Amino acid sequence: MTTVHVEGAWAPEPDYGPGSRTPDGIKMLAGLAGTRKRLNGCAAAAYAAMYANVDVITAYPIRPYTAIMMNLSQFIADGLLDAEYIVADGEHSQLSAAFGAGSCGARAFTGSSGVGVTYAYEMYSIISGARIPIQMSIADRTLDPPGDFGSEHTDALCTRDMGWLMGWAATPQEVFDKTLIAYAIGEDPRVLLPQMVVQDGYFVSHIAGEVEMPAAAQVDAYLPPYRLPFPLDPRNPVSHGPQIHPSQGPPLQLERARAMEDAIPVIRQKTDEFGAAFGRKYAHFIEEYMLEDADIALVISGGHAVTCRAAIRLLRERGIKVGMARLMWVRPFPSDDLRAALRGVKAVGVVETNLGLGGSTYGGILAPDVTTALYHAENRPLVTSFMAGLGGETVPAAEFDWMAGKLTQAIERGAVEKPAHWVGFED
Amino acid sequence: MAKEVIRQFLPLLEEEGRGAATDDSAGRDRHYLPDTPEEDPYQAGHRTCAGCGPAIEYRWVLKAAGQDTVVAGPTGCMYVANSTYLCTPYTVPWAHTPIASGGSFTSGMAAGYEALIRKGRHPGPYPNIITMSGDGSAADIGLGPISGALYRNHDALFICYDNECYANTGIQVSPTTPFGGMTTFTPFGKAIPEGTRLPPKNLARMMAEGHPHCYVATATVGYPVDLINKTRKGLNHRGAAFMHCFTPCQKGWVYQTSMTVEIGRRVVEAGLFPVWEYDPEERRYHYFHPPVQRPVTDYLAMQGRFGHMLAEHIATVQQQANRNWETIGMDVPAELRAGEDPEHHKRMRDESYSMPLNRGVGA
Numbered sequence: 001m002t003t004v005h006v007e008g009a010w011a012p013e014p015d016y017g018p019g020s021r022t023p024d025g026i027k028m029l030a031g032l033a034g035t036r037k038r039l040n041g042c043a044a045a046a047y048a049a050m051y052a053n054v055d056v057i058t059a060y061p062i063r064p065y066t067a068i069m070m071n072l073s074q075f076i077a078d079g080l081l082d083a084e085y086i087v088a089d090g091e092h093s094q095l096s097a098a099f100g101a102g103s104c105g106a107r108a109f110t111g112s113s114g115v116g117v118t119y120a121y122e123m124y125s126i127i128s129g130a131r132i133p134i135q136m137s138i139a140d141r142t143l144d145p146p147g148d149f150g151s152e153h154t155d156a157l158c159t160r161d162m163g164w165l166m167g168w169a170a171t172p173q174e175v176f177d178k179t180l181i182a183y184a185i186g187e188d189p190r191v192l193l194p195q196m197v198v199q200d201g202y203f204v205s206h207i208a209g210e211v212e213m214p215a216a217a218q219v220d221a222y223l224p225p226y227r228l229p230f231p232l233d234p235r236n237p238v239s240h241g242p243q244i245h246p247s248q249g250p251p252l253q254l255e256r257a258r259a260m261e262d263a264i265p266v267i268r269q270k271t272d273e274f275g276a277a278f279g280r281k282y283a284h285f286i287e288e289y290m291l292e293d294a295d296i297a298l299v300i301s302g303g304h305a306v307t308c309r310a311a312i313r314l315l316r317e318r319g320i321k322v323g324m325a326r327l328m329w330v331r332p333f334p335s336d337d338l339r340a341a342l343r344g345v346k347a348v349g350v351v352e353t354n355l356g357l358g359g360s361t362y363g364g365i366l367a368p369d370v371t372t373a374l375y376h377a378e379n380r381p382l383v384t385s386f387m388a389g390l391g392g393e394t395v396p397a398a399e400f401d402w403m404a405g406k407l408t409q410a411i412e413r414g415a416v417e418k419p420a421h422w423v424g425f426e427d
Numbered sequence: 428m429a430k431e432v433i434r435q436f437l438p439l440l441e442e443e444g445r446g447a448a449t450d451d452s453a454g455r456d457r458h459y460l461p462d463t464p465e466e467d468p469y470q471a472g473h474r475t476c477a478g479c480g481p482a483i484e485y486r487w488v489l490k491a492a493g494q495d496t497v498v499a500g501p502t503g504c505m506y507v508a509n510s511t512y513l514c515t516p517y518t519v520p521w522a523h524t525p526i527a528s529g530g531s532f533t534s535g536m537a538a539g540y541e542a543l544i545r546k547g548r549h550p551g552p553y554p555n556i557i558t559m560s561g562d563g564s565a566a567d568i569g570l571g572p573i574s575g576a577l578y579r580n581h582d583a584l585f586i587c588y589d590n591e592c593y594a595n596t597g598i599q600v601s602p603t604t605p606f607g608g609m610t611t612f613t614p615f616g617k618a619i620p621e622g623t624r625l626p627p628k629n630l631a632r633m634m635a636e637g638h639p640h641c642y643v644a645t646a647t648v649g650y651p652v653d654l655i656n657k658t659r660k661g662l663n664h665r666g667a668a669f670m671h672c673f674t675p676c677q678k679g680w681v682y683q684t685s686m687t688v689e690i691g692r693r694v695v696e697a698g699l700f701p702v703w704e705y706d707p708e709e710r711r712y713h714y715f716h717p718p719v720q721r722p723v724t725d726y727l728a729m730q731g732r733f734g735h736m737l738a739e740h741i742a743t744v745q746q747q748a749n750r751n752w753e754t755i756g757m758d759v760p761a762e763l764r765a766g767e768d769p770e771h772h773k774r775m776r777d778e779s780y781s782m783p784l785n786r787g788v789g790a
Contacts, residue, residue, distance in 0.1 A: 100535025
């Protein structure tokens with residue numbers, strides 16, 4: 001475990017108590033408990049943030065995540081949520097303000113899309129290095145150029161090595177649940193890391209699905225009031241973020257690297273606890289779909305998994321033994337779980353809805369990680385990747401068919417044709 | 428139900444007779460009277476230079492604010508010189524922020540405390556929330572975020588400690604570097620004899636004009652009681668306050684280290700840094716009229732960064748000073764008006780003055 005946790009240094013806090021919700025908020029949540037609401041991904045994230053009783057929200061408009069903040073501002077305007085709502089002067093300020101609030105011990109919620117995510121780039125390493133577990137809700141979007149509203153995972157993936165927990169949600173229900181699960185993991189004193197809960201822009205953020213509404217008490221029990229072990233509090237002064245001597249660098253960086261590894265058991269625990277409390281049991285790291293007897297598998301993350309599952313069912317009807325491994329978390333990268341899930345598979349194709357220009361596959365960002373994980377497998381499968389759904393284009397069942405065909409050919413040939421295929425540009 | 432947010436009130440010090448650079452009848456410096464607070468939330472244990480102006484400002488500001496205070500320090504010389512891992516000069520909570528985040532991080536702290544107190548998770552009164560940004564941070568890269576914070580009117584005091592250069596990185600030009608002040612990005616040479624060619628941004632004026640609901644003040648380390656009182660007024664003001672504090676940098680400006688406070692007075696007496704308060708209730712400026720008006724050469728000649736200046740450059744600075752005198756409603760004496768003519772001056776190297784001078788040239 002890392003050493004930042006200072007258990008026992010503090011007198012117990014007074015009760016958070018139900019009084020910290022507004023009377024109208026309590027009434028509203030009581031009415032919602034046990035119902036199903038039809039929400040798109042953005043609204044689902046906003047409802048989850050309200051259930052999480054966040055203290056400070058920092059917003060700046062950019063499509064498509066904007067609707068998350070529009071929903072939250074309405075909750076506050078209607079007196080349903082007691083939170084400070086900062087409309088920042090840009091994403092860098094948006095993340096800085098959430099960081100400042102989190103450093104004082106407030107539960108902070110922020111978000112962005114596309115170039116908004118990259119505009120704030122300086123802040124990611126600083127926030128995770130300071131071990132301030134704020135949450136950023138991203139509805140992903142293609143980076144410029146060209147100007148494009150469509151979904152692509154590149155924006156969030158650009159920040160993948162900055163020390164944030166990061167995972168994609170595939171449905172509005174999953175957005176709602178992951179928002180709560182991610183806070184519970186990040187705020188755990190064994191972890192203390194910021195989290196990115198990412199949903200595909202439009203495919204998830206703007207398409208409605210049914211979302212089960214829990215009781216407020218259920219959420220309060222699963223996600224207790226946030227208590228940072230080292231807040232900026234005049235009662236117990238601390239200095240955050242001083243300068244170091246280079247000789248102090250290696251141990252501090254090692255600690256940051258270990259924090260990611262240390263999060264893995266906590267992710268398992270909090271995912272299981274969520275399943276026990278709310279009845280929706282998620283895979284810790286890898287959603288395994290029809291993998292038991294599969295020869296070929298597609299590794300995927302995010303909302304395209306919904307189409308992928310349907311395509312796999314059609315392919316199975318034609319006798320093709322194909323399965324899917326969906327990454328529930330991209331950071332920390334689940335190397336062990338991925339190897340285990342793909343144990344018997346002969347060929348693996350990574351579906352890249354992102355752009356990794358000039359990388360080792362000359363395709364996307366995920367395949368290098370997947371390949372490294374599988375390199376250490378006992379029966380190493382063939383690995384290739386598929387560039388699909390870029391710029392917000394859909395990935396229809398026909399394209400998954402084509403990918404399965406390429407993987408089948410690779411098994412027949414005993415080698416992959418190339419490390420990255422551009423789907424739709426090749427025969 | 429939401430809990431009430433209790434605000435602190437900090438009493439002001441008696442200012443009579445201490446607003447200007449005057450000594451008492453016994454010749455003692457009247458700024459240091461015993462009613463200044465004893466506590467020092469900015470303690471020893473930092474590595475600032477001898478004669479550091481920002482260190483003096485930090486000490487007075489935190490003395491004024493007291494212990495129930497939270498401070499953010501964006502990257503700058505006062506980040507690097509003050510904080511050393513496993514050692515800290517602050518007895519109040521302090522956080523480093525990125526250089527552009529002084530305004531935004533502090534907004535978050537203010538919002539955090541509003542929410543935490545309202546929701547029953549912080550028992551005390553609302554703390555004094557202060558950010559101390561350098562001039563590079565406040566006038567350059569972090570200008571937008573501070574403007575955003577002032578616009579949103581968070582209950583916090585945003586301070587720019589202005590040493591007129593990026594000192595941390597080795598004295599580079601910033602938007603508040605004065606005309607003629609050489610820096611390592613604006614050296615003087617045959618083709619550019621003046622060094623810095625641009626007149627400085629008027630940061631405090633921009634903040635006051637652009638955010639008329641805020642308390643805005645300028646101050647210098649030359650007038651400590653004034654600095655304490657303006658800090659407290661800024662903190663007592665319910666909403667955002669901005670203070671622009673002139674803090675000489677002996678490393679960057681090249682002067683004798685004992686002269687920091689003297690330079691902090693002379694800049695006002697030379698008309699180059701008007702000291703004023705902007706009252707958001709009345710929407711008007713209250714200008715401090717110094718008892719002495721000096722030619723700019725009394726100020727310039729103390730500092731090596733101006734040592735290369737030629738007669739026409741000195742005249743340009745005197746023109747700027749005279750416009751400042753007019754702005755704050757003071758008459759420009761004939762001698763100073765005559766100083767607008769280059770014929771009135773020699774090049775700086777050939778001038779001789781009454782004060783201890785640094786005859787070196789450099790930054």
